[in-house]
Amino acid sequence: MIDFLNPYIHSESLSIKIFQCTYFLLGILVIIGFFSRISAILLLILQVSLIKSSYLFSYGVDFFTSMSLMYIALMPSDDYFSLRGYLWRIKEKSDLTPFRRAFQIHICIAYFVSGFEKIIGYNWRNGESVWKAIHLIGFTNDFKINLDFLGNHPWIFVAAGWFTIIVELFYPLFINIHKTRTVWLYLTIALHLGIALMLNLYFFSAVMITWNITNYYFEDKKGSLQTV
Template sequence: MMKKLNVLYTRMENFFFKEDNQAEFLSFFRVAIGLVILLQFTAVLPDFDKLFSSSSIIPQDIMDVFTPDWLITFSKIVSFLQTFGIEERTTIMVTQGLFIALCIFIITGFYSRVSALLLLILQIALLKGSSFFAYGADFFTSMSLFYLMLFPSDQHFSLRNCVFNRKTGTADITPVKRLFQIHISIAYFFSGLDKALGFNWWNGEAIWKAIHLPYSNRDLNIDFSWLAEHPYLLNFIGWSTIIIEMCYPLFIWYKPTQKTWLFLTVSMHIGIALVLNLYYFSAIMIVWNITNFYFELPAKKTAAGSKKKRSVRIPQQIRL
């Protein structure tokens, strides 16, 4: 019994703490998330005043009712700076410039941890102050910035190393990487479980409603009316979504099916982006999937290849 417990403990310890020397995913995650956040913010810039300023579509007084007093929001920051004679327009311009600058610092790897912390505070202030305009992708943005704070993502391929001529350091990133992987696995499982508990996804009703929402299918403008005559396709799409999400923790960790499930999940989000026009949400989820499970695949091959090279013996005839 004790021997089995020791073996189990050793496996768990290796799983969470064994160094895998894989740092490519850090650079990819930093650059990709920084670009996605920057592109999303620049898309919002023309409507910034309508969403976050005192002249927003929904008055700030109404949104403040649903915000705790202790939480720092953008409207509170504006009101605080106005006591020092700083106008709202100035605060908005400084906020926009700071947000873009922090995104660029993250992309280039210039003290990305500090930049991610400051950007997270700023992003939460904007998000919580205008919660009526927030949706799931905004919360995944906050979580992405949180992981950028935990990861030493600017140790490789970074502007900081070039400017200050720093050597690439070594750090055990496996515990945070495993936490990230478990996080996304739990998120997909419960997302699929929530869909499975109802009946809308089983009979295809959820898919039919989604593709006919007012903001959906605006770019491609595909005529989906023919699906009314083929409801089994709606059923298939609904079932497939449930299976992909609920079985994600099982098949994404199993090496023989890891590539297949990663492909299915990324394809699902590409479909969501093209049909439902949820580009920002899909981009973040694709980055999360690739970050967590794509870069593990070549590592195993490399390790196996190196072992084979070390095991090659020199024939006796050619030894000197």
């Protein structure tokens, strides 16, 4: 982005400020629903340029953020509870069902592939991956939770690994069955809350919890979108 702006703005610090302010402004427009689709497209361009410029610091959430912006750009989401809807007095709201179904298929594939990848290896089945995650060099839990006691209870790492595998691998099945949907939704949210609290991955957990709530929390018994 700095290279792109360099011919017009001969100041690296000013280019960064312009990028930050534009990114922030577009994010606000998406949140309040003022021409969200156009704002999401422009924000997606900035998001991708940011990822490509700092790929060494990417750990997955960046791609989920880009995908989230893609869905906002595709969906007529600013028909509902939006500033545009309020100012333009939109009465005939677009049907979000086809977009949500595509979104649901996407999230089911994402969890299944993640769970399948974990179960075919041994690092998650024996708890090694969980142990490594909380023992990364320089890692410090923000809540100052002393995890030394876990060394005397290795079964906790194994249980955490299998819990993650089961929730992800069977997500497409149980999240789409009405009787088990609520339970699986809460289990998935609990998984991401644990990731946030134990590994400090707040943004990643927030994005994934938002994906789950958006797709399945408002489903009624017939699998249709509940009206508010």
